[in-house]
Amino acid sequence: KTQVEQSPQSLVVRQGENCVLQCNYSVTPDNHLRWFKQDTGKGLVSLTVLVHENDKTSNGRYSATLDKDAKHSTLHITATLLDDTATYICVVGDRGSALGRLHFGAGTQLIVIP
Amino acid sequence: DMKVTQMPRYLIKRMGENVLLECGQDMSHETMYWYRQDPGLGLQLIYISYDVDSNSEGDIPKGYRVSRKKREHFSLILDSAKTNQTSVYFCASRNNNQAPLFGEGTRLSVL
Numbered sequence: 025k026t027q028v029e030q031s032p033q034s035l036v037v038r039q040g041e042n043c044v045l046q047c048n049y050s051v052t053p054d055n056h057l058r059w060f061k062q063d064t065g066k067g068l069v070s071l072t073v074l075v076h077e078n079d080k081t082s083n084g085r086y087s088a089t090l091d092k093d094a095k096h097s098t099l100h101i102t103a104t105l106l107d108d109t110a111t112y113i114c115v116v117g118d119r120g121s122a123l124g125r126l127h128f129g130a131g132t133q134l135i136v137i138p
Numbered sequence: 139d140m141k142v143t144q145m146p147r148y149l150i151k152r153m154g155e156n157v158l159l160e161c162g163q164d165m166s167h168e169t170m171y172w173y174r175q176d177p178g179l180g181l182q183l184i185y186i187s188y189d190v191d192s193n194s195e196g197d198i199p200k201g202y203r204v205s206r207k208k209r210e211h212f213s214l215i216l217d218s219a220k221t222n223q224t225s226v227y228f229c230a231s232r233n234n235n236q237a238p239l240f241g242e243g244t245r246l247s248v249l
Contacts, residue, residue, distance in 0.1 A: 028180060058237060067142070067228060067240035068181075113180070120235040123169075123188070128180030 027051045028129035030114050036135045037104055045099040045132045047114035055120050057090055059099045060113040062131065068113060071099070104136045140165050144229050144241035151248050157216035159244050161229030167239075169232045170212040172196075172204060174225040175243070181228060187212055219248045 028049045037043050047057070056075045060068035072081045074090035074097060081088050085102045101108055111131040118124045145160045161170065168189045173181040173196075183196030185204040193204050201223060205213045212231075216223055226245050232238040 026180070056235075065243070067242045068230075068238075069240070070237035073237065125183070126181075126238065128173075128182075130178055130180045 026130075027127045028114055028116055030112075030129040030132050032132060033130075034133040034135070036137060039106055039136055039138055040103055042100065042102050043104060043134065045101075045112050045114075045134070047097040047099070047129055049095050049097075049114070049116045049127070049129075051095075051116040051118055051127045053118050054092060054095065054116055055124060056117045057097050058115045058117070059086070059088055059097075060115060062111045062113055064110070071112075101134070104134075106136050106138065108134060109136045110134060140239060142229055142231055142239050142241040144227075144244050147242065147244060149244060149246045151219050151246070153221055153248055154218050155248075157219045157223075157246065157248075159214040159216075159227055159229075159246070161212045161214070161241060163210055163212075163231040163239070165231065165233065165239070166209060167231035167233045168209065170206065171228075171230045171232070171238065172202070172212070172214045173228045173230065174198070175228060176225050184214065184227075219246075221248050224248045 031046045058073045059071045062068045077092040079090045087100045090097045113131040114129040116127045143162045170187045172184040187193045187206045226243045229241045230238040
């Protein structure tokens with residue numbers, strides 16, 4: 025059973041536009057949530073981590089929120105660039121230590137066009 | 139420079155052949171992982187290793203085995219590969235509660 029659901033599955037935006045990616049999960053316990061960026065043919069690179077209820081983080085043009093009550097997170101990308109074209113993956117960790125399991129969403133494929 | 143290195147990057151094998159995927163990290167991380175990534179699915183955990191000779195099955199271990207004889211090196215072995223093991227395999231390593239570092243993946247095709 026999929027415990028991490030991402031939407032939309034794919035998204036096309038024009039360079040300069042903003043976009044929002046969604047992540048809903050049912051993982052329990054939910055110690056933390058990470059967003060990763062995966063360029064085509066590459067590995068996953070961590071963008072940001074959210075730990076606490078109602079956490080908000082910002083990393084340049086990327087910002088993220090977490091609502092632990094609703095088990096929901098959003099990733100906002102502001103003023104998209106062509107290099108933002110990638111798959112964005114939501115990952116929920118059930119423990120803070122490396123002993124915990126990581127639960128991966130299938131990803132949102134973002135395509136930024138000129 | 140912190141890095142997880144996977145070899146080879148691309149591999150084509152025939153059904154029934156043995157496959158060895160290698161992963162190395164230079165950060166002395168204790169925990170290492172092997173995942174596979176298939177279209178439309180999230181990464182699925184094959185095996186996790188907590189240190190040398192301390193390995194545990196993940197969610198889909200059937201058809202795979204692993205070896206970790208040195209902390210910096212974690213191997214994934216497919217004995218008699220099957221066509222449904224065609225996939226992209228990712229190795230990752232992690233220290234405590236930090237973000238896991240991923241390799242760039244090995245794209246395996248079993249014909």
